[in-house]
Amino acid sequence: MTTTRRDPLPRAFTRIAWSSVATQMAEQIALVAVPLAAVLMLGAGATETALLQAAQTLPFLILALPFGLLIDRTSPRRVLLASELLRMATLGSIVVLIALDALSLAALLALGFIGAIGTVGVSVAVPSSVPRLVASERLMDANRWLELGRSTAFISGPVLAGAIVSATNASTALVVATIACAAAAVLLIRLDIPRSARAGRSSPWRDAAHGIRYVLGHQLLRPMIVTSTIFNIGWFLIQSVFVVYALDQLSMTPTTVGIALGVYGAGMVIGATLSAPLSRRLRFGLMTVLGPAGGFIAATLMATTLWIPASTFAFASFFLFGLGPVLWTISTTSLRQAVTPATMIGRVSSLVVVSTYGARPIGAGLGAVIAATIGMSWCIAAAVVVFALQLLVVLTSALPSVRALPSMAQPVAR
Incomplete structure (x- = not known):
């Protein structure tokens, strides 16, 4: 039977979607609670919190591809469940150490690194699972729901964490995050994800190299990777100086800076909501252009504040920075899932994770160098060039010419 847009998405996908919401909520709460625990309980400064950020980022760079190989060789369900249990264990360990008054910076760094390994596993396994659960004509719908859940967690998670820490302490917020991870794991226990058939076994190094060659040689996947990398360099070029720039040059207050971040989250939710009607009215290739175009317009609006220092332009910029990437993620993730063979989806998804997270420290480092040498205003100007x-x-790739989402020949769970 042909699946239509009015049919409900498969129950297996619904379970993984709700599990993803719980995972994202736990992640956002932990991203606020862990640094606050470091500062309030351990007296950590800027250097220590930067080390903590590095510990939570490094696994994305060194372990994403191994996770992709593992998913292609085994079941994504095993990776998802093990990753979620690992995240739950590390968050629970921090809570226990706090309760025993035994928390140290070294322990927090180690547990942050180990917990991030679980986050990498989830980040690679979820998009690798979707095309095994959902028919090709429903990929846009499925990824829209995943992005809507992620965007909602992005807005509500930090607010919830801040409220809990203010009312009680960081330990209570981490307990809530641990419970959210446990809920995500429970949803995954009975999840059935079809395994892809492998033609034969070869060395992991050969499989990894084959995945990289496949992506770099594909006329649609290559521009996705390159665009994602460049976008994140530009985004973190702005992020690295925005708070200081907003306070010093735009006369914004901490409250209005927080509002700007809230507007960014609102743009994400609105982008996820608009993706369905837009995909029905626009050619698919145009959907892939909207995100990068939105990023360029957003950077231009931010650069306008160099001459007209009004916070309104910053708010509009952050709104588009939230809206555009969500439209890009939904459309290109669906396209990537449709054109990638089932036996390679893990490796291809992992390379997207590497390109996204690997570009962030490059953008932040570039921003630090530019700000220190010629001034932070040049970071804003440079970002326009990057975007x-x-x-x-x-625009010069094959992406705009794609008329519709291609069909995929993969087993679909009902």
Whole structure:
């Protein structure tokens, strides 16, 4: 029977979608609670919190591809469940150490690193699972729901964490995050994800190299990777100086800076909501252009504040920075899932994770160098050039010419 847009998504996908919401909520709460625990309980400063950020980022760079290989060789369900249990164990360990008054910076760094390993596993396994659970004509719907859940968690998670820490302490917020991880794990226990058939076994190094060659040689996957990398360099080029720039140059207050971040989250939710009607009215290739175009317009609006220092432009910029990438993620994730063979989906998804997270420290480091040498205003100007480049990559690629989402020949769980 042919699946239509009015049919409900498969029950297996519904379970993984709700599990993803719980995972994202736990992640956002922990991202607020763990640094607050470091500062309030251990007296950590900027250097220590930067080390903590590095510990939570490093696994994305060094372990995403191994996770992709593992998913292609085994079941994504095993990776999802093990990753969620690992995240639950590390968050629970921090809570226990706090209760025993035995928490140290070294322990927090180690547990942050180990917990991030679980986050990497989830980040690679979820998009690798979707095409095994959902028919090709429903990929946009499935990824829209995943992004809507992620966007909602992005807004509500930090607010909830801040409220809990203010009312009680960081330990209570971490307990809530641990419970959310446990709920995500429970939803995954009975999840059935079809395994992809493998033609034969080869060395992991050969499989990894084959995945990289496949992506770099594919006319649709290559511009996705390149655009994602350039976008994140530009985004973190702005992020690295925005708070200081907003306070010093735009006369914004901590409250209005917080509002700007809230507007960013609102843009994410609205983008996820608009993706369905837009995909019905626009050619698919145009959907892939909207995100990079939105990023370029957003960077231009931010650069406008160099001459007109009004916070309104910053708010509009952050709104588009939230809206555009969500439209990009939904459309290109669906396209990536449709054109990638089932036996390679893990490796391809992992390379997207590497390109996304690997670009962030590059952008932040570039921002630090530019701000220290010629001034932070030049970071904003440089970001416009970077975002223009990512738009150019998309416009000159084969992505805009895609008329519709291709069909995929993969087993679909009902």
